[in-house]
Amino acid sequence: MSTEIKVLMVGPDRGVHGGISAVVNELYAAGFDQEVSLKYIGTMKEGSKLRKLLVAAFAYCRFVKELSWCDVVHIHFSSDSSFMRKSFFIKRARKSGKKIVLHQHGGDFKTYFNEQLSDAKRDYVRNILDMGDVMLVLTKGWKDFFGQITDPDKIEVFPNSIRVADCHVQGEKDYNKVLFLGRICRDKGIDELLEAMKQIYSVNKDAHLYLGGIYEDSEYKEKVENCSDFVTYLGWINGEEKNKYLDECGVLVLPSYYEGFPVSIIEALLHKCVVAASAVGGIPEIIDDGIDGILFKPKDKNAVKNALEKAMSDKEKALSMGEMGQKKVVEKYSVEANIRRLLEIYKKIL
Template sequence: MRKQDRTKVLMVGPDRSVHGGISGVVNLYYEADLDRKIDLCYIGTMVDGNKLRKLLKAVQAFLIFCLKVPCFQIVHVNVASDSSYYRKSFFIKTAKLFQKKIVIHQHGGDFPNFYNKQLNKRGKEQVRKVFAMADRFLVLSSEWKEFFSCMVEESKIKVFPNAIQIPPAVDKQYGQHKILFLGRLCKTKGIEELFIAMKELLKEYPDLRLYLGGVWEDKELKALTAGHSSHVIDLGWITGEEKNKYLSECDLFVLPTYFEGQPVSVLEAMAYSCAVVASEVGGIPQMIEDGRTGILIKPRDVSSLKDGLRRALGDTKLCARLGENARRKVEADFSIEKSIDRLLWIYEDILA
């Protein structure tokens, strides 16, 4: 297909350099050559850093957006909650003024708290008004479709799970008691509960090791690692081959998060045949069937976390079965190739 005949999509979201889930999804689109299948222009609206740096980036992004939007057919907006919603609302309203087709792609795992507890009646009405501008409203799971159906016309909502590039199968060695965590290192990811559970489990499994791959967002929480230096290894933010190395070597993966959209890190761990222990929140139950493709735990619950990890640590055969089933689940339902094909169909459908 000639470039001039391809669907023209202007996509906005956090800068591709940002340490976070949405930027990871966008980078996967590029790795899967979405930009070669459509005429794609991506504008990063947020960067890591202080408030001034973030403000300057947002203003610059909006000016570039206003210049470019007349040349595109579809505006695809990746949005979460809180400041992400407020920032993206300007882009959505502007796209509507230019009479563009709009795809709103909702990633925010904490949106229920934002909508139900932080907004007053007028704020909720404004959210509904902005979201109603969408021609298609993409959510990560059927649970999220049910939640957003009170704000968006149900016929516009499409379940569109996250996806990953499926790696070659690995020869996983189970029973090593190596646990991997990937993501933001903060209270809402359950790091404090994880440290408490680890301390107690060490009495039963003295060879236990926890590998933390992420960026610390809480200095007080980071200070706690000093008391766990014998069994906690701080890797910093890891990507590429280094991340794949730890996904291959660790037999367990843990995510005791308080809330979530649909974490790519869990999909990656499943693809590398890890036995996953994760909170039963957001879109995670769509990926993890307890006892079959992983182990589900209650959020904010040290006992549940400890019991979930103990189930995996004490049964090598269970770990192997969970890991093998998880790999098959990802191959069947969460490959980036299938996701790209579905996204292209969504674009074609709204232009038809």
């Protein structure tokens, strides 16, 4: 192992169900911890507010203890409480004179910054972001946004990525099978998705939705159970089980109200799924509408229905989209390439 660069990385616990944890786990799986000397501190676990508070407090104490060891502090955050929680780590790292990589993961930061914060809190956010030596964002759109808040010259577009070398799609896809991966809640567009599938099922009894995720809002458990004729709840799926459904299902749907850069989309593209997704956040920078996926307006059940029917009805076009999508991921979203680039970023700021 090279110990030339010692990296203290901070983010949610690696067992948390979410996008940042998925990104971090991909880095580990691709051998990032063999390229640098890496210590990871999880600042958040799922559970009660008390549990989250205790985890954050313990993580901060460990962080302070490990600061003298590292060369670089790499901090992952999204918005809302995630950003505020990480701001204490950023301030302490700056006070200790450490080089800081801020890694922003999208989410609803625009609404958070523009609509939910007071002027004083916005000034606080600017001050925290100014403490970073480099800031990684998921898309050009996020670079343009954050370039109005902090120094644009230190912002680099750094999209999420996955391992691409070992993917071999097994079997023939069924384009009547639709897969959803993510948190099951209002903001993920679950209401519109269930209504769209209900309408599709009324005329196509082969149509079926597979929900891979956790119930963030408990009310959706009953809603999903009431749709059992055309919906199967899988729970949170990983590894070979997830690959099985990505191979079998012809369509990956993501009707979110907001997003950063969903790992589930590039996973689905790698497995030659047709991706039908709302045109929000970084998704339009991943999907070329009509070429390697289908984009639609968020919060519109008819738009979801039309997109799914389009994917289901034209197998030849769906196969073409699948081929184009896989080609794009291999060329642009390889975690191996991202690791090489991350090493260069570290070297540049040291």
